[in-house]
Amino acid sequence: MDAVEIDTVLVPVDASDQAVTAIEYAVAIARRYDASVHCLFVLSQELVEAIEDDAVESDAVAADHETVMDAAAEIAGDVPVCHSSAHGFSPSRLTVHPGSVILDAADDVAADFLVVPREPLNGDPGEVLGKAAEYVLMYASQPVLSV
Secondary structure (H helix, E strand, O other): OOOOOOOEEEEEEOOOHHHHHHHHHHHHHHHHHOOEEEEEEEEOHHHHHHHHOOOOOHHHHHHHHHHHHHHHHHHHOOOOEEEEEEEOOOOOOOOOOHHHHHHHHHHHOOOOEEEEOOOOOOOOOOOOOHHHHHHHHHHOOOOEEEO
């Protein structure tokens, strides 16, 4: 019997290659513990502002989201996967940022384990999770794997 009980693994994702790697790890953990995976698609401030300014088509962002979720379902196979999305910032509340959004989502879905992609910051507005990994590692009450 395992000393740790895991029912839900939360993996925050964006449109990066590192997010797909994180999904692979999350699925492996979920499979090991007979758990499910919850993918949280996190939108960066830059991306949301670009959508609002019509610099980026919301349909393109939705297509990216769908592509990542399709990849997650394919990777997962028989492991149950669900998903949601969240804005990784708030213009009116400074305490809302990608790290806090991930931790709030972990509480909302009762996640027992987090897998967070640790990505290089390259300035791509679709890649937001590199900014959040350290915060999640420092403040999560659940075990965290950073990949």
